[in-house]
Each structure stands twice: as structure tokens, then as C-alpha cells.
Amino acid sequence: MPSTGRPPRRATPRRYAMCRPEHFAVAYEINPWMDASVAVDRDLALAQWETLRRTYTGLGHEVDVVPALPGQPDMVFAANGGVVVRGRALGARFAHPERAAEGPAFAAWLRGAGVAVHEPEHVGEGEGDFLVVGERVLAGTGFRTAPAAHEEAARVLGVEVVPLRLVDPRYYHLDTALAVLADDDVAYVAGAFDAESRATLERLYPDALLVEDADAAVLGLNAVSDGLHVVLPAAATAMAADLDARGYVPVPVDLSELLKGGGSVKCCTLELR
Template sequence: MTATTLSRPGASASTASTPADAATDASGAPAAAARAARPRRYLMCRPTHFEVSYAINPWMDPAEPVDTGLAVAQWERLYRLFRELGHRVDLIDPLPGLPDMVYAANGATVVDGRVLGARFRNAERAAEGPAYLEWFRARGFATHDPAHVNEGEGDILLTGRYLLAGRGFRSVSAGHAEAQEFLGRPVIGLDLVDPRFYHLDTALSVLDGEEIMYYPGAFSAGSRRVLQQLFPDAVLVDEADAEAFGLNVVSDGLHVIHPEPATGVAARLRERGFRPIAMDLSELLKGGGSVKCCTLEIRE
């Protein structure tokens, strides 16, 4: 797939490039010439019923007005962008009474065509897990209804070798063990300690294979040491960009779609040969989610 500069309403007008003959950057990571976008398959849910009527994370404030129409418009831009970049996007029907169903990443974890369903900690979201699992079951996927709390790709992120699994605010260690048994990938448990970063996908993102970026302050001291040992060349993000949800991104191996305010993340990605694309999802951030939260990857 060739990368193009796209004109999109509400998004950054350009992508960044690096010299075509550079094989690596200063850190030794692959530069633009060595990177390639790989077509992906995603599942998304239109925010037809989006609102903030309760608070289950520090970003939610029911007293702050929400413009559902604007949330839909911002989501539509992200949906169109994925398709412009050559990715397949499936849609699950939004259900009344489930305003957070737009955050599709929380709905399951899909690896090698096997679907580990989600079990939510908060009662307000409990019905989302069965809804997503039924979508996959109806399409012939091998599914597992979990016995323990795990909140899908919100807390389980796949690298080339590992399932990185967050715990501390939502998902639990027993859910990690269940994921390892069903998905057949080794799990690395990581302790989240800052309630602003209540899901792993707000504190860490997988860019390509074993390349990750993360905000160290979101993790316990022991988990930081684990990340340093496993990913010594990781991109480290500062607190300001982490607070802007700059780690809640989607990467296809070349393009990295990120929240518009995370300008520092964009600069670091360009240094590594990625092509950042900024998106305005400010209305959906009122529910505590951004680009990645809206996107569940289907790995067949």
C-alpha cells in the first residue's frame, strides 16, 4: 500500500515523511523506507446513543454537555479515514442504553480468529460484552465467554510476541490468565497506578511488532522495569501528551492515527519514520476514549 497525503475535515492536513533512503533513525528503529502499512480489519460502533450520563472514569462528567451529533461526525471522519487508508471496517449496531458501546476496543480481544469476550467491571457497561460476543459468534468465530474481568483491547494489547495486559483499575490477573489460556500467547501483566490512565490503551500503544510507546508515570516501578527490559527502544511519552490521550492511537505499521492535541507524540513518531495523522475526537474524549478506544482490531 502506498501512503498518500489526505485532505480530511477536522483532521491534520498533512502526514510527515522522512528521507526515502534512510533505513534506520537515530534510535536504530526502522525509518520510513523500511516501514509499510498493512491492511487491517477493524470493528467499530457508531455513537448513535453516545452521552455521558454517569461517571466511571476521571474523564467523565455528567454535568458537562455532550453534543451527540458532533460525536457522530467526528467518528464518521475516523471511519472514512480507515477506509481511505485501505482498511476493512465492519460495523456493529449500537444498542439503546449503552452509550459507551462506541468504544469498540473494549468489546473483545481477537487473535488468530479466536475471540475472547469482555467482562466489564462496571454494571453500566455489563451488557456490552454479550452484544460484542454475539456479533462474532454469529459470524463463525471461535469465541470464549470469560469468567473473569477483562475489558478487551482496553487492557490487552498484542505485540509480535506478547499480550501486554493492564490491571489495577479494571481488568484482573485472573482475566489475564484466561486470556493466555484461550489465545495461546504469553501474557505480561502490567500494573497501572494513575487513575487518569485506567485502561492500558490510555498508557501504552503498540506501533508495529515489538515497537511500543508508553507513558512511564502510568505504571508501577516494577512494571516500568519490565517494560524497559522487554522494550529498551520504546518511545517514551510525557505527561502532557499522555493526558491528551496521545497513546490512544491506531497504527497500521506506517500511519499512526492520533488525537489532534498530542503534538509531541506526532513529533516522536516522525522521528521513528511513522506517518502521524491527527484526528479531532474531542467530543468522544468526554467519555474517556479516543482513536484506539473506538477501534477493535479483528486479527484473523
């Protein structure tokens, strides 16, 4: 096989926090994916979630389960519960009152897991808008997380924070428009960002995987990578083929029921670093 010029991909064991969709429903509409008139099959959502959890453990990763709170149908989207770097977390403060109770619940659980949690001063929705790429954090704004939260994250976590502005409401969180593949590698859909942010991404990641709108529109970029295996929505078939060509191992899963709430693989997964 001819050399690609890229170093071989290597998996690194990870520790994730997840929350079962015991109370999952589309009871309100706070993103373009939600339609409260569409029925939700909670049993199917639970089964799909369990497949994702077993996928992680089958790949050698550790999964902790955060207790689900009644009346919090979006708590399954654990990535929004904070961002953790080197054992320290910036907690979550949600833009919409419907999700406000999730912030303290995730903060309490993280403290119980030995993580030092900073109570946020500004609206910031965890790994929904703060994505760790090596020693850098890419930070989304435009729909949920406030720009002031970017400065707060840099101060609290002690990392470089690079702001990116989202402009397409379908991609209301950064983790719906950009996937972290490795410490120096990302994939994204260009149309989700304003011109300045696209220029920033092109400068920082000139070899990034550019994903077509058809795969982004099924939340294909809402993916989780361990450096080798990329767990992603099964419907993102072209993205999976592109990942394979780059030396990654795509691991497709079906989270179509949870997509009704506007989330997929990454939304369900908070990494504990």
C-alpha cells in the first residue's frame, strides 16, 4: 500500500460521562431539529443509547453514567454539562430556561467524580461549544455560548481558546459543525461558520477534512474520536468513507431517535480529561 505521508493513527483510552435518556422527549422547541408534534419512542432512544455506550466500552473506553433527572428531557446530551481539562471543569450555564437545572446537576456529579468545577459566570454550554483539540480549545458562539464565556474558559482552564462564530441555525452548537479527530486534526462543514472563522480554521488546520452538507445535515460531525476510531452517525456515509481514506476507523451507530432532540453521538458524550 502506498504511503499517505501521515503518521499512523493511534487510539487512546478515554473516560466518558453519559446520561441515559430515561426522560427523553421533545417537550419544547429550542433548536431547528425539534418538533414537539413528532412522537418520540423512548424505548428506542434507550436502546440506541445503550448501543453507543457498549460501543465505547467495546473499544476499551470507560463510561460513567450520570443519573437522569425527571423533567429534564435533554439531559441525555451530557456533552453540554461542562468542559473538563486536566481534572478541572468549567461548568455549564444554559441559554434556555428549559435546561437550566442541568448545569447544577452535572456540576454536582463532576465534583463527586473528583473534578474541580468552576461555577460559570456567563452562558456557556459545555462541550457543545468548547472542543478540546490538543492543547487548544475551539470555542463556538453565535447561538448559545456567550463570547464572554470564551475568556472565562481561557482563565479557568488555563488553555488557549480560539473563538469561532456559527451562522447556520442547524449547527447551533460547535459540536454539530466540527469534529475533533486527533490532537492536530479536525473535520468541519465550512458553511456553518462566518468568513473570519473559516479563515481561522483554514490557517490552523490546512489539512482538515471538509465535510459536505449532506453528511453535516444528518449531524455526521457530531462524532467522537479516540485518535483512531471515529464513532459517528450511521447516516453520514460519505464522511465515513473519507475518514477511512485518512487512516481512521469509522464506527457507525444509529441514534436517529435522539436526533429528534437535535443531538447525536458527541452530544451524548462528555469526556473526562
